[in-house]
Amino acid sequence: MRMKSTCVMMALIMGGMQVSLADEETSNTSTLELDTLSVTASADASAEGLSPAFAGGQVAEGGRAGILGTKDNLDTPFSITSYTNEFIQDRQAQSVGDVLRYDPTVQVTRGFGNFQEAYMIRGFTTSSDAVAYNGLYNLLPRQYIATELFERVEVLRGASAFLTGANPLGGAIGGSINLLPKRAPNYDLNRVTLGASMNDKRNISADIARRFGDNDEFGVRVNAAHHNGGTSIDDEQAELNLFNIGLDYQGERLRLSADIGYQNNQLDQTRTNVRLSGVNSVPSEPDASKNWAQPWSYSNEEDKFGTFRAEYDLTDEVTAWAAYGMRRSEEENSLANFTLTNANTGAGTFYRFDNAREDRVDTGEMGLRGDFDTGLVGHDWVVAYSYFQLETKNGFTYDVSGTRTNTNIYQPQYVSKPAFTSTAVSGNNFDSPSLNTRTKFNSFAIGDTLSFMDDKLQVTIGARHQAIKVDNYAVNTGVRTSYEDSKITPALGAVYKLTDQVSVYTNYIESLVAGDSAPSTALNFGEALSPYVSEQREVGLKYETEKFGTGLAYFTTDEPRTLTGDDNIFRESGENEHQGVELTLYGKATDNLKLLGGLTWLDAKQKGTGNATTEGKRAIGVAEWMAVMGAEWEVPEIKGLALDGQIHYVSSRYANATNTLKLDDWTTVGIGARYLINMGNQDLTLRARVDNLFDRDYWSSANDSGQITLGAPRTVSISATVDFY
Template sequence: MHPVRLPLTALSLSFAFHSHAILAQDSDGADAPLALPSTEVRASADASADGLPAAYAGGQVARGGRVGLLGNQDSMETPFQLTSFTQMLIQDQQAASVADIVENDPAVRTARGFGNFQQVYMVRGLPIFSDDMSYNGLYGLLPRQYLDAELIERVEVLRGANAFLNGAAPGGSGLGGAINIVPKRAPNQPLNQITTGVRSGGQGYLTGDFARRLADDRIGVRLNFARRDGDTAVDGESNELSMFALGLDYRGERLRISADLGHQDHQLDDIQPAISIAPGLDIPSVPDASKSIAQPWTFSNARNTFGTLRAEYDFNDYITGWAAAGMRDGDESGSFSEPTVNNANGDSTANRFSNVREDTVKTGEIGVRGQFNTGNVGHTVSLSSSIFRMDSRNAYEFSDFDGIPGNIYRPVDVPSPPAFPPFSSGDFDHPLVTDETRTSSVALADVLSFMDERLQITLGARYQKIRSYGYDNDTGARTAAYSESEITPVAGVLYRLTPELSIYANHIEGLVKGDVAPANSNGAPVDNAGDILAPYKTRQNEVGMKYDGGRIGGSLGVYQSRKQMAGTENGTFGVIGHQRNRGLELSLYGQATPQLSILGGVSLLDSDVEGNDAIGAPRLQANLGVDWMVPAVSGLALDARAIHTGSQYADTDNQQQLPSWTRFDAGVRYNLLLDGDQQVTLRARVENLADKEYWATAGGYPGDGSLIIGAPRTFILSSTLDF
């Protein structure tokens, strides 16, 4: 079957159903708002007794979410900034990936990994690699480059340093924030849902979501699948994805268990590449965004199978213990060619980089949490320990550097160039282990409450050990070893001025492993070659306030962080400076009226690296989204969103500046009931409504200023049937 035919057929049937739909009526026979079926999820993804935090008014974000070691917390009762985007928002915006979801946060933008198509999330001007997202609180389990949105119940974005809360991310990112993916669980009512749709370029997709609760609702089963196939809005690109996920949960009187099993197969061809600009050259105009400049032999294939098991047990009314474990097997292969523009005419040179990678990840966590009082002071004490292990097998080859001439405005296809043996290593059919990453940590926290819990003070520390070993691609001989440890503390205070208003402050740190001194730097030998630097810390201080008016919520915060930077001075490699980030963030969400929901905010960022702005760190980012239920037409809703990103630099000397850009999106959806109990939701959406051509981001990998072309105008049409 053609990949588009099934979605188009289902859409036609859904529109045909419209003529037979039965609208709910009041006693006078007039149309009344539809009483749509409830899909409230009470079972928690992390097996906690309280379940998921409730959705806030408007349903687009939740009232709280997971704050690492501290567990689920209400946003008004934690001294950290957390936004949890719900499945309702994901469905209504027809999001396909995590990047589509987090761009609703004004402090987050999406960039690209170094030499691949990996999604990278820039939070407060610092990267979170997609393989450093956590899955239900555990690192390293999700597909490494891209995650389909159909698997997700919620996306929790924690802004700011978080080494104490979550532990050091094993991939070496996350200094500016953390992203946790909450998997789906069976809701209270049976769920049978099929969605079919089509996107610009002819890409069709089909997704399914089915759930049941069994054994007096103690056991939950939820099955999800997704199939996407076809061309994109960019002429020449194609995207194929298959995803399967199974979520199970058990709710006993004292024991709760949850488990997940997932598989994702993602294949990309001729995807628009990142583009580098030669030093000293002004940023050129953007190529035609609707046509791929990729070479026809470029591709990326990634297959991942992953699973988790988590259990929680109440020893009594005051003490709860938990344990969790997870595994992932990943298999990637790809061929990439990223051009470097050498003059104002757009002439470029490129080479071919091909690689294979196989990952095996094992991770786990165990902990206990207890509550008690000492006089008038309440205590919630949490103690946990975690481990992470990844073995990575790699092989790669480069073609001759600068061997592919071209032009980004007039691309010409060329044959795939042969490998250049001096820059190739490993066996593609049987790659050897080249990297081993081992982390372990122990964390202790006490949340002290005073004055009938109006005042809360969070104190704690985490001992973190990071070990990393490198091996030769051809022989398997060890070539590098790294083993360092560090303690990262936390101190937070939150005071509830009124039931509607909280003020907070925190000091917290980020942590990534330090570098190993190279043998040479800029052509000169390094005196301390092979020395291991202590882990790099980001020290952050933040103060702010939070508001919850019942229907409208929001926050205002200011922060400052300092990140260590390494380099070579006078022949010695070490820490030579800092990147200092200062920012102000305003967020707003909820319902302005019973029919009008809002979601948005502003992020102001002042980054400083030796007197210059950091790469890929805009001074201004702003979002505003509105969702309006049309009073005159039952079941009809309109939504619109504006995303603004200020100018940013693509080089450390601040000579190459990208212009600011603003993008507008709009959508419409219509809910109707068939025979009184079957719900159909028709959705249509246009992203980049004005078809603006723009450079979306610079950077995504430390020190790299590669540019990403913003996507052209994209139409999305879908139909969801609940039966």
């Protein structure tokens, strides 16, 4: 499924452009006053539109709290950060992970086996296929989401089953991630960006928008991008092609929006995770640019997706909405994942694993929201229904013994692609994958936010009934086993504004994950457990002036565990107990100095494991301390010049449940510069960035399976953005 040429696409991008400068904070919040209508650019077809950018433009004043809608930071009993497109551009971020590594509460890691991004929030992993797009789960590409596809990255910290529904992919225990699509601003936008980085990686993108109609009620925004070339890691190659159209209509009572997108991401010889097997220590870090991936290994993903959303004001107090989304995806890969067997020498093995996958996602929601008063008490109420279905087809072949080959992380051995032998194991058909899993989620939610004392005190109460059905189909035979259950997850939150600048809040909220089935070794083999409910309790303090904001939160989350007891019965028993403190800060310390960062302390322990070697030990991959501090200085003596720097610290973590395999702590430094030049009818923005400035070699993370990932070496990137007007 490789694209032979992108010339036609890029010619369409470049043809006939007329442009205007558009800062993100202006383009998303400006309102054009018309005779009969006020048009405001909105990512979600809502009357409220995007939350305005906070001072400094790096984050917004608030974000979406699920079905409760967009809320200001001081007015919600939850912790939300929304990173703006201005920040995404200035840091030259190319994926969701590139944005979230600036968040002090998120540890960016990699998923199991393949090259999927994953994000550890409050010690729990949310994979990239568990990310929501405009409120709907699993619509964007499953493994890698390019930044050209979205306007903002919103992080809702903590459990969110009531707010967003149970995550169908099983994540979101510690937090959920929502990406907002791009919409046409209230004036013409035409922007072209050219970029380059180490080892001849090049990219070009275009962002074009127009509004039409007597009142500019129709909007069109087109984004296209092409990335190609090497990376800072030896011999890695990546190519990405992307095209997306965002449409919107904003009438007096009716608001509509739609997105149609395509992404093709192709990876060649991408460095794999390292699985540790039979070792009693973690190996010393190789040179960060070293690549032990085999030259024939690849992973390709092609995604087509679309969404539609409508909102209509039934009365001045009641609004109805509905949304639908779909994704159709095809993946192919040939992998040579590395298993390390000698920590001293770095020796290990790989074997060939070929896999094909097809996804078919259909999802939607509908609801009503409104407001009314009962005496001195105000009510903002909402009722909502959501639906999700994912069908996954799969076909694979792996050859553990026939193609197993020796290699080394310090001195990699490269071989020609081995042919499968008679010992190879196949599941279904690689060329025509068969149905593997069908997942269906249905839920109904109702909530009310009660306002007292002229809105100084707001109390949110609500609950969601979630029905879960999962059909699994055995490989080759297609024999079906089913799981079906349901649960009600309540939520309670309160926020009190001590002053216009200070609020305190608390919440109790749950997350929900489908229960596991008993393994074949248990007496109750095949028995499905009830859905796992994780309970979160949180208290916090928020402070904001017009220019600077900070938040402090303490939370506890208990995640159920399972074990097979002495009676050989598989059951829910014990829990992972996570408690932590988060400090976040954002905004402008002075007129010329922007700050963004914070600190997280996290105590994540395994409880009730039934095994003395793991009881009370830290959860795999979870760091006790994380800190990120970023600063940007606009040089007053040189108009248009800004310099920035960032320090990122992660403390030691463990790569196994018994805590015998320990990864060292690490610190990296990044620096960057931005220079804006006005050239008559054009504005040129030049950006340069150096990540991992001191070229540190470090194990960046360990995922839930104990696979460890080597951090990227020093990486230099530059870009030039031209806005024509």
